[in-house]
Amino acid sequence: MSARECRREGEILRLGGVDYRLEAVEGQGGSSIVYRASYEDGLNRGYYHRVLVKELFPYEESGAVYRDEEGWVCCRPDGRELFETCRRGFIQGNQANLELLAQLPEQISGNINSYEAYGTLYSVLAVHGGETLEQILEKRDGRPDLKWAAGICLQVLEALEGFHRRGLLHLDVSPDNILVLKGRVLLIDYNSVLRQGKGWEKGLILSVKEGYTAPEVRLGSVSQIGPASDLFGVCAVFFRMVAGRRLTVEDLTGQGPGRRLKEEGALAGEPESAVWQAAKIAARGLHVLARRRYPSAEEMRRDLEELILRLEGRGVSHSALWESGRRRRGQLKEEGFLERRLARRGGERETMPGGGEEISGAEECFLRLKAGENLLLSGPGGMGKSRFLQELLRRGTRRYSPKEPAVVLIPLADYQEAGESGNYIRKSLLRSLQPEEGADGEDTALARLEEIFDLPLGRGGGCILLLDGLNESGERNQGLIREMEELGRKPGVGILVTDRTDAVKEYGLRDFSSWELCPLGREQVLDKLRECGLEIPREAAASERDGMLRLLSNPMMLSLYCRTAEFRRENGETDGEEDGWRELPRTMDGMTGSYLETFFTRQMRADSGNRRLQLVHGYVLRHLLPAAAGEMKRRGRNLLTFREMFDLAGQSCRRLRSREFALAFPEYAGKSRLMLEGVGGEGEWFDYAVEEQLVEQMGLLTKSEGGNYRLIHDNFLDCLAAKGEENRQRLAGIQAARLRRRLGVGLLAACVLAGAGITVFRLTAGRGFSEKEKQVMGNAAQRLLINLQLVDLQLAGQGQILEEASSEEVLAGEASGRRWLETAIGRKREEQAHYQVMTGDGESWLEELEQLDTDIPLDLLGELYVMPAELEGVTDEAMGHLETSLCDPSSPYRTRDQRKPLVDAYGAYLEAVGDVCYLKMNLVVSEMDEESRSLVLDGAAQMEVFKDAMLDYPINPEREEGERLLEAAENRLEAARGELRQQNFPMEAGGW
Template sequence: MESGRKLRAAGEILRLGGVDYRLESVEGRGGSAVVYRAVYEDELNRGCFHRVLVKELFPYDPRGMIYRGEAGEICCRPGAEERMEVCRRLFLQGNQVNLELLARLPEEISGNLNSYEAYGTFYSVLSVHGGRTLEEMLEEGGPHGLREAAEWMMWILDGLECFHRHRALHLDISPDNILMLKNRALLIDYNSVWQMGAEGAERFFFSEKEGYTAPEIRLRQISQIGPASDLYSVCAVLFRVLTGRRPSEQEIMGRGPGKSLSRDLEIFAEEPLPAVWQVVRIVVRGLHVLARKRWQSVDQLRLEFEELIRRIDGKGISHSAVWESSRRSLKRLRKQDGPYLPRSLSIEGEIMDGQTCFQALAEGGRILLTGPGGMGKTRFLQELLGRNMQSYRPAGPAVVYIPLVDYQEAGEEPYYIRKWILRGLRYSGQSGGMDEALHELDHLLDQGREEGGGVVLLLDGLNEAGRKRRALLQEVEELGNKPGVGILVTDRSDSVKEYGLRAFCTASLLPLTGEQVLRELEEDGLACPQEGELRDLLRNPMMLSLYRKTARPDQEGGNVPGDMEEMVGRYLESLYIRQLRADSGDQAEQLRQGYVLRHLLPLIAWEMKRRKRTILTFEEVHRAAGASYRDLLQKAFSLSFPEYAGKSRLMLKDIANENEWFDYAVSEQLMERLNLLEKSGNGYYRLIHDNFMDYLVNAAGVNRHRLGQYRKKVLGLRLAAGILAAALLAGGAAAVYRSVRPRELTEAKKYSIRNAAQRLRINLQLLDTQMVLQRGVLREAGGEGVLDGNTRETGYLRERIGRALDQEARQGAVATDGVNWLEELERQGTEIPLDVLGRLYMKNQEMSGIMEEALGYLERCLCDSDSPYRDRSRREPLVKAYEAYLDAYAQVCYLELLQVMDRMDPESAKTVLDAAAGMSTFKQYVLKYPLSNTQEELSRQQDAAESQLKDARGELRQQNFPMTAVGW
């Protein structure tokens, strides 16, 4: 007996339509029905039996409101009739569709032999096809490899196609509703089948299964329900086949399902990487939260599975395969603005054009190409790629373009370049997986150009590869020594040759000629600037491009930009003006455009700068976009930026949540429409050019400062009002800190204080983590090896600092400024000092900037080979000074915490105090500064701690700490 639902027993006779069915076992059970395996005797050949399935409508009710009576009938208690009626209607509806499809497609649809009304409910007698449900097969171990999984999905698509071909949607695809037969699959359970275009859609009762039902069904977005809804469920089934579990809400709405499909999954163990990437792509797109972003038809998704099977089967690793892979990647490269301006290089005093340079590479040349930002190194490499990949020649080199920006996330991954090449190949996984593939690729690269045509590697942006690139440089040098390889790698300078790439020739990408600049300006009807300095700036291709887009209005006013940052600013402003004109009459779109350009894009750049990378993961960009979405809804933001005051509802009228905002602001605007953000080959997000970084980071700093100034002003006014009120009541400043406890609090105030206390506890825990991470760094920095300048030990310290900053960056999304609770406490009129609480809420955000600045300074001073802090006498004071600062900072923070707890109700104060007692940063102060101290005592202690913190700041200045971040 199932809890709340009594099932029929084996051996029981069920009489339906004059036929006696003897029940043998329960075949399956769902939320609305139970299926029994049964037999009935043949009317002519007595003693012979037919095997069937009998489906009984018996909805499960955990309260027992729908139950089985003594005579076996299905009964309803008062209050359950409506649900039972809905289930009856769905049962009839499913049978109707089943019979219609069965009449058209008897081979592709599970059979419904007959249906009956009996025992207070409905029954259907179904034919037995054999086979097992996919759910049963998965519980017993799942597919034998990725190829079998792909074949299963093809069978499921074949079963689904007959529904869509007849404009019907199944809408209940899940492993328990998929019957697996030999070389085919049947979709069963038709209670949710919906005829597209049918009337009464708003009254339709859709079935929902956690993890498998598309978001638009759960949200009742009727207009969005279509074939993509069924294909969502198919991809959710694939996710279950691959991982052994259904996708979670967090994976769909938050970080995305791709993160859960790691290379470590058992089903991927022996599979080629291109196949793994293809199946991840299928799942990620198929489970997109927006229906229009998913696979749109069975045929479209079937093609993707066919491609997956081809990649699994493989086509080998060969010169032609590398060429074909590179040709496909060429089509995916971002189309560059404007015609290409021919460039020249200077190599050891010799001037050569691009094709001469390529010929040297085809003969095995190794070149380090240098040039400042915006000089056009990327465009030069992409032109070499395009011009030399127009047709396949077995005797010519296969050219492979590899941007190195993604190496920032590779973590010193070995064989990074080789794996990049293999990612695009459909090599066979039969010979040992990745290790064998690497061996085969090395064999190809070891062949002389006479044997196999050779390979030219265009490695773009060594300066963008991050700080940890030892393994990358080693691989570049190894590949450069292979007889079949020519390499061109770009960097902003040749400083790398102090420790690597010494066998490479150094080349400089020369600026544009004066004639080229003049010709480009004349085409736009622009006069060449008279100032010599600006004319020289325009020989940089990016400066010229931005000048052409922004110079006309500036010339009219006689004002010309003087540097790259100013040029970028003017370009973005002109871009904004063009969008205003394009969206004339649409105020909401105009406001959104301004917000995306002036707030979201700078915030993304700020996040890149904070993480010391020029790329961000999807999750990091999603968090930044989510923060910008929430900012729009905050009172503090609208008052800091009055142009958005009262406009958030208008701006977000067609955007329901953070996911839709991300899709609009990042995917549709910054990437597709404005072309200011792009995705790298590995799916990381980056600015269209890193020359935009400084301007955008400065803009973000101005935004943050403006918002911070408003909050400080508000808190200051509240503090001043509190002091004035206290002085009036008590006759002087001594009354500001009263030694009495707060008066009796209402339940509403207690509720608000409890919530504010919980937010405070979370932010303090984040601050504690930051402090613990820094103290760990300082312990290592104070070790003998680091203080004595041991290279190995300073290398370990550099890695420790990097890990600490990475960990701190990951936790940043959890923090908030608590402004909602500050406003609620203000409305409630509590006695909590809101200025102090506001400062406490902001501590961990302030510490984030302090931490990045301080640890970065320590890293430069203690780890860089050219640091002026070379001996112990200069190194140790650096460490001691920052240790003393953190001690003083923590003490001031705890004393401020006591001021807040003193005005809380006892329960909330105990919550915060217990949390502080468990934190490494504050536990030493819990006994030193009891909560029972009077406010006068707290005031004296606070003054002393502030003085100590001031002295610690002074010592840091003596040690030349930068101290420009907010919060020092």
């Protein structure tokens, strides 16, 4: 540019009567020079406005366009044509700038005014601040930001659309012409702007910038110049931002710019489908032929928006489904895979081409699913069905391609709690996809899923659903089976579902071919044993050898066998391979038990020297985990909800402090303070014992996407539940023995629940109480026992109502479920009407006790006396609300997601009421004489609700401890009341 002389710094340029002081050269292009300048405010003298002044001054290498001594721009005859061409472009660019500025002020740089002076043209431009994209890129260091690059391009496209809608082309899209401001970008420099269909005359000069100008512009192929030429520039800018360098001719040839982006590692670490999308944008937008590029900014925008969705993990699309499968794969523990065969069950005749009686392994199975076949895969527990599905997921998520099906793994265990009628699978997919927020919400997202399902697999794309554990979905899974059958008929879906047996074929999944996962082969087992240093001794009897090989052909048993042997060696429990062989169990139950025992020993060795950790981990492994398994067994399912697990952990925390537990398990006597050191309460105990230890550290519990807790495998359930029952009986025996000692020989609970009056209860005198005191206390205790029995019946009856309300038929709003619940509520109302003839407020006994001046908390006793009457109003209102909300077809509680919180809230309330009642009773009877106290406690031990509370709380605690427990329970009750209000329970009766 040496042949072109710029104006000097400090020079005054008078334009339109205003003096502009030039401060520096901002930039130079082929046809103009831009200066930074300022001018004084006309009213506020001494204050200056900052502007840019653009001067038309074409660069001509020979000097045919020059500046004279007075600063005028002049040209010789051989430079006149160039100057006139650039002059027309300058004027046309200004006209376009003003036109666009009037209509799109937020996207266009400001043109304040234009002038003709000093033999040329000038434009005064607003200063917007910010930096050009080129300046930003020169300063950037490190890994490129793909999302930021896509966002910049989207804003450039928005500005370009304003040009194209008005028949204009910018033709100079490059980083130095993109001004980046906070929250927006502006296109600047309009000297190359042309109106389509005009200005194509001979001598037209177009701006050419290496790495950004479209081939047809460089070659002057005016018939090919159009919107695609501008979009080439946008994609070239995208390439520059992502690759960190300018586009070259070599990039446009050979494998193309898309492949170059991937090969150079510029996209390393980004989601696989986002890498594919970015490469697609570069490949299409930078094609050497204009007709093969994006024809419009709108079409390119859609691809950039999809790229951002992939980077953010949002949206409902084939690529989003694929990414959800990829994320699931990343959450799985990497384990070796032993290839498996599949054998057709029951001699089914082949109905699909290329079939037979056997599938050779995972690869053939995957090909069948890609072809649209639906398979039911069965096998006993531990056979490796889940691991087989994980291997299929791994194969399907190696590399993204829109022509290949997206593979998604969905565990079905959460269905027994979620039970979303006919849409559980679809909603599971949506939860993993994070659909975009919109006016139509879930309906729009579900419709988009259906579009994916309806595109035939043979044409590329589609979806393979790997559904793990139909046997774990609960007994009421008819809706789930219907949904699988419906999805199985979709042209874009292939399904593999696992189950323990193929019994479902008797009534469902008739179109699914049935296969059995074959056991491991003999050589596979022997190879694995040798790998673990566990070769079977040669002298072992053939029958023993064959029996073990059959047992170990179950992959889980083989895994437990090898890990147990490894733990034994680490624990120093074996002297060699043969000792290890002799000591290891020979049955499935024995293998499971042995593994858990050696796991315990290994943990104790790891905690050696830290008595607190040994106690805590021992308690977690031998009490909390078995209690969780026992609760699963009791509830008839293989998982616990978050609430159930949280409550169970809370019970285990309270139980650890009780005297009965210390007597039943002396190894923990006096250790609770040490074990709970640093634990702030039951919530922190749950976080530590369940989340940190059992889930994260030990891996013996797993947490599902639905927030439910399961054992690492169902084969552990029976073994652990048996241990939990053993613990429970041992604790119950201690509690029963203490009750017997209190009652004395031959004293049993006597409670007359019917009759006209109350028999006066007389006892022999005992230490500390007079005959009169014991007589009054005995009568008061008998009245208390009767009322407690009534409360127990009321709470248990409401529990039965809740059990019916929790059925899948009711939660799904099915007519049969509504009828059953309505009938159950009617019966319960009739039953509870009879209870009130037996209730009494115990007023006379309260007056007598008050006269005796005992330490019995009469306020609590009075509350217990009136509780049955108060509960009558509470339960009547509650059943009415349940009936209206769950049985009335016009109820606003229409979906399962609306109904279940309603039921759960009432259940939590009833549980809290039972705890508060029991703890009040405990404080009352602790101040009574021994025989009255034993009478009430022995009676409570036979009641349905309160017998469970006796296991959760200490019997006859110190008063301070009892009051603390009561306060905590009353806080839970208050929180439960709040939940009821959220669910619109009337709560007008006095007893709430």
